[in-house]
Amino acid sequence: MPAGGPWTPSSIAAAGGSILAEDVSLPVAVLEEPALRHNLEWMRRFTAAYGVQLAPHGKTTMSPALFRMQLDAGAWGITLATAPQAVAAFEHDVRRVLLANQLVGKGNFELIADLQARDTGFWFACVVDSADNVAALGRYFAARGQCIKVLLEIGVEGGRTGVRDDAQAQAVLAEIARWPGAVTLVGVEVYEGVAREEAGVRAVLQRTLAQWRAIRDAGGFAQLPAILSGAGSAWFDVVAEEFAALSGDADAQVVLRPGCYLTHDVGIYRRAAARIHAGNPVARDMGESLRPALRLWACVQSRPEPGKAIVALGKRDAAFDAGFPVPALHYRPDAAAPAEAPAHWQVTAMMDQHAFLDVHAGDDLRVGDLLCFDISHPCLTFDKWRHLLVVDAAHRVVGAVDTCF
Amino acid sequence: MPAGGPWTPSSIAAAGGSILAEDVSLPVAVLEEPALRHNLEWMRRFTAAYGVQLAPHGKTTMSPALFRMQLDAGAWGITLATAPQAVAAFEHDVRRVLLANQLVGKGNFELIADLQARDTGFWFACVVDSADNVAALGRYFAARGQCIKVLLEIGVEGGRTGVRDDAQAQAVLAEIARWPGAVTLVGVEVYEGVAREEAGVRAVLQRTLAQWRAIRDAGGFAQLPAILSGAGSAWFDVVAEEFAALSGDADAQVVLRPGCYLTHDVGIYRRAAARIHAGNPVARDMGESLRPALRLWACVQSRPEPGKAIVALGKRDAAFDAGFPVPALHYRPDAAAPAEAPAHWQVTAMMDQHAFLDVHAGDDLRVGDLLCFDISHPCLTFDKWRHLLVVDAAHRVVGAVDTCF
Numbered sequence: 001m002p003a004g005g006p007w008t009p010s011s012i013a014a015a016g017g018s019i020l021a022e023d024v025s026l027p028v029a030v031l032e033e034p035a036l037r038h039n040l041e042w043m044r045r046f047t048a049a050y051g052v053q054l055a056p057h058g059k060t061t062m063s064p065a066l067f068r069m070q071l072d073a074g075a076w077g078i079t080l081a082t083a084p085q086a087v088a089a090f091e092h093d094v095r096r097v098l099l100a101n102q103l104v105g106k107g108n109f110e111l112i113a114d115l116q117a118r119d120t121g122f123w124f125a126c127v128v129d130s131a132d133n134v135a136a137l138g139r140y141f142a143a144r145g146q147c148i149k150v151l152l153e154i155g156v157e158g159g160r161t162g163v164r165d166d167a168q169a170q171a172v173l174a175e176i177a178r179w180p181g182a183v184t185l186v187g188v189e190v191y192e193g194v195a196r197e198e199a200g201v202r203a204v205l206q207r208t209l210a211q212w213r214a215i216r217d218a219g220g221f222a223q224l225p226a227i228l229s230g231a232g233s234a235w236f237d238v239v240a241e242e243f244a245a246l247s248g249d250a251d252a253q254v255v256l257r258p259g260c261y262l263t264h265d266v267g268i269y270r271r272a273a274a275r276i277h278a279g280n281p282v283a284r285d286m287g288e289s290l291r292p293a294l295r296l297w298a299c300v301q302s303r304p305e306p307g308k309a310i311v312a313l314g315k316r317d318a319a320f321d322a323g324f325p326v327p328a329l330h331y332r333p334d335a336a337a338p339a340e341a342p343a344h345w346q347v348t349a350m351m352d353q354h355a356f357l358d359v360h361a362g363d364d365l366r367v368g369d370l371l372c373f374d375i376s377h378p379c380l381t382f383d384k385w386r387h388l389l390v391v392d393a394a395h396r397v398v399g400a401v402d403t404c405f
Numbered sequence: 406m407p408a409g410g411p412w413t414p415s416s417i418a419a420a421g422g423s424i425l426a427e428d429v430s431l432p433v434a435v436l437e438e439p440a441l442r443h444n445l446e447w448m449r450r451f452t453a454a455y456g457v458q459l460a461p462h463g464k465t466t467m468s469p470a471l472f473r474m475q476l477d478a479g480a481w482g483i484t485l486a487t488a489p490q491a492v493a494a495f496e497h498d499v500r501r502v503l504l505a506n507q508l509v510g511k512g513n514f515e516l517i518a519d520l521q522a523r524d525t526g527f528w529f530a531c532v533v534d535s536a537d538n539v540a541a542l543g544r545y546f547a548a549r550g551q552c553i554k555v556l557l558e559i560g561v562e563g564g565r566t567g568v569r570d571d572a573q574a575q576a577v578l579a580e581i582a583r584w585p586g587a588v589t590l591v592g593v594e595v596y597e598g599v600a601r602e603e604a605g606v607r608a609v610l611q612r613t614l615a616q617w618r619a620i621r622d623a624g625g626f627a628q629l630p631a632i633l634s635g636a637g638s639a640w641f642d643v644v645a646e647e648f649a650a651l652s653g654d655a656d657a658q659v660v661l662r663p664g665c666y667l668t669h670d671v672g673i674y675r676r677a678a679a680r681i682h683a684g685n686p687v688a689r690d691m692g693e694s695l696r697p698a699l700r701l702w703a704c705v706q707s708r709p710e711p712g713k714a715i716v717a718l719g720k721r722d723a724a725f726d727a728g729f730p731v732p733a734l735h736y737r738p739d740a741a742a743p744a745e746a747p748a749h750w751q752v753t754a755m756m757d758q759h760a761f762l763d764v765h766a767g768d769d770l771r772v773g774d775l776l777c778f779d780i781s782h783p784c785l786t787f788d789k790w791r792h793l794l795v796v797d798a799a800h801r802v803v804g805a806v807d808t809c810f
Contacts, residue, residue: 022510022511022512023512024512025488025510025512025513025515025516026509026512026513059721059757081758082758083430084430101706101758102707102717102772104431104704104705104706104717104772105430105431105704105717105773106427106738107427107428107429107430107431108430108431108704110430111430129707130707130708130709130772132708132771132772132773133707133772133773136772136773155709157710158710159709160707160709160715160756160761161706161707161709161715161759162707163709164709164710168709299510299513300509301506301507301509301566302507302535302538302565302566302567303535303537304534304535304560304564304565304567304568304569304573305562305563305569310565310566312487312507312509312510315726315785316784316785316788320726321720321725333511351565352464352486352784352785353464353486353487354565354566356565366537367507367509367535367537367538367541368509368538368541370510379721379757380720380721380757383721383789384788384810386810405721405789405791
């Protein structure tokens with residue numbers, strides 16, 4: 001541990017230290033390095049098997065060090081959700097960004113135009129689903145003497161963004177055609193995650209593929225190969241399967257965008273992984289699935305009633321919108337090693353800085369004990385932390401990563 | 406607006422700029438300065454009328470610039486929830502911190518001991534509700550040759566932390582007595598917000614008051630006056646009323662800890678304010694209530710269906726656990742002024758970076774339009790932002806504040 005205070009994740013990372021030795025102020029978010037490495041390799045093999053590119057959604061982690069790990073593991077680019085996220089990635093040397101959202105507002109146009117002006121080698125594209133938005137982009141980027149690359153976004157009725165039908169698509173394409181040199185169509189994009197059933201997911205993917213083919217056949221893309229992109233973190237296997245229809249088509253560049261595979265979880269994405277491993281032959285051949293890599297350590301703060309513990313871990317520290325954190329390990333300071341937490345220890349409520357843990361009256365759980373929690377929904381856990389510690393299998397700190405939220 | 410990019414809240418604040426002129430990348434969180442000033446003065450008058458001290462809960466904002474405004478408006482100190490928060494406040498010259506939580510874990514003990522070592526004029530106290538925790542504090546601070554000030558925390562059955570009965574209280578007090586010079590009892594504390602009905606709130610406040618008197622009468626406080634502290638942001642009026650029983654008692658120093666009064670909201674705290682103004686004579690005499698001061702501006706990103714707009718504002722940008730953001734203003738770029746948003750525009754769902762807004766089919770709401778949202782639950786909105794802009798009544802940027810989450 002570093003001499004003098006205050007302790008910070010960065011100073012701890014520099015100095016080494018151990019979660020179990022209480023060298024670190026808790027609560028803390030940790031990334032388990034062996035699991036990270038496993039997940040990087042898993043996704044590299046999966047996308048290689050399908051011959052598709054990977055542009056992991058960086059909004060999940062917003063951590064430049066993790067972007068770098070993903071790019072070093074072969075990712076084609078980084079997907080992002082907002083213009084300020086693109087700026088943060090650019091500042092950390094990411095030079096290929098797919099914005100899986102509409103770019104709206106002059107403030108955001110300017111952020112992107114400034115990046116394109118700073119480095120003409122910066123590759124950036126966003127999605128469009130309305131003629132109004134295309135016209136606004138056209139006016140702005142034409143005035144700047146720049147070109148903005150766009151992908152037509154396909155959506156589903158009752159879903160989120162994206163054109164619902166061919167009439168909307170044609171209106172967008174017609175507007176793009178009015179801005180030669182300022183707005184360039186480079187592909188078609190879909191976020192299938194808003195269609196919850198597999199049949200609906202496959203249907204929108206097939207419609208997206210048909211739209212891509214229709215534009216290609218009409219000579220509508222500014223260049224070939226043209227991008228066909230889909231896949232959040234829950235259905236990337238189905239996207240790979242459906243878009244495999246273009247396998248070997250030299251005109252097509254398929255780009256998948258899952259973000260949560262890097263850390264996985266024990267909630268929504270573990271359930272998705274169970275489905276993937278049951279149905280996808282490539283995943284099945286790889287054997288082991290993704291591993292949860294993002295965990296939280298916290299202290300028992302109070303044992304006010306026999307069946308209740310209050311843990312110093314709150315909504316400020318962990319996602320709570322897709323299931324509460326799940327106790328995984330229990331460690332009493334100075335014990336030899338952590339034990340598995342009993343399955344009946346369950347978080348039943350959270351406040352800003354507290355979690356309410358149900359236990360049994362006779363359980364040996366004391367104030368000051370350490371608990372390690374698994375989580376559900378990495379995105380809304382990452383954004384609680386400016387730094388996360390990287391730990392080894394023995395819970396020793398071997399590094400730290402910053403986030404840029 | 407500043408020349409060159411990237412725009413940041415800080416550079417915008419330095420350069421001036423306007424939300425309506427789209428000088429700022431949206432979404433953005435803004436603090437409306439006239440409302441902030443009003444709220445500071447409101448709470449100054451309220452606490453002055455009761456003759457009590459104010460230690461606003463700083464975990465709400467974690468913004469040193471706002472701590473400074475609160476202290477300049479007469480606050481006695483700043484309440485905080487965690488040791489790292491206390492470090493952040495200390496680094497920004499706050500020298501009186503009440504930790505309204507147990508201090509647990511060696512990492513956190515060390516953070517606080519280091520602050521006490523750096524400045525012997527730093528006043529810090531935390532709460533205790535278990536003999537185990539007192540013993541751990543005693544061992545650590547005795548070994549450091551330091552003393553830690555503590556308040557006995559009173560709790561309610563089925564609630565959060567705090568002793569449930571006299572036996573627990575006596576066990577804690579007995580353990581404190583074993584650590585003379587290392588653990589010093591300076592008061593009694595309660596968080597009444599976990600008792601949801603007014604009768605329950607009054608009951609636990611009365612029990613807290615009785616406990617304070619019993620300890621005082623037994624000579625149990627290390628010094629007089631001794632602190633009696635309560636009050637989250639929902640029941641501070643009832644706390645002031647109940648603790649007014651000690652008005653004029655020179656042995657007592659009553660400290661209230663609301664944090665959300667500074668920005669207020671249109672959800673949980675507007676409902677609390679309605680109750681307060683209906684029942685509390687001091688509030689009623691002051692006339693106008695607290696004003697919502699924290700708002701969010703965002704762009705309409707997509708109009709994919711006649712009755713639906715997708716707004717570029719997500720769970721990454723706003724609290725969503727106590728009601729979704731509420732559209733307040735609608736502005737079309739280049740219009741003269743914003744209009745009030747129709748009451749039927751309602752957020753029905755949020756994703757990480759998107760809000761789903763129900764509108765009527767004929768409503769004139771376009772991609773690129775700006776919407777200003779009120780919020781519910783300031784704490785979980787503040788923690789989404791590293792900077793917030795300070796704006797005047799015309800939505801011009803007049804400053805910015807940082808946060809230290």
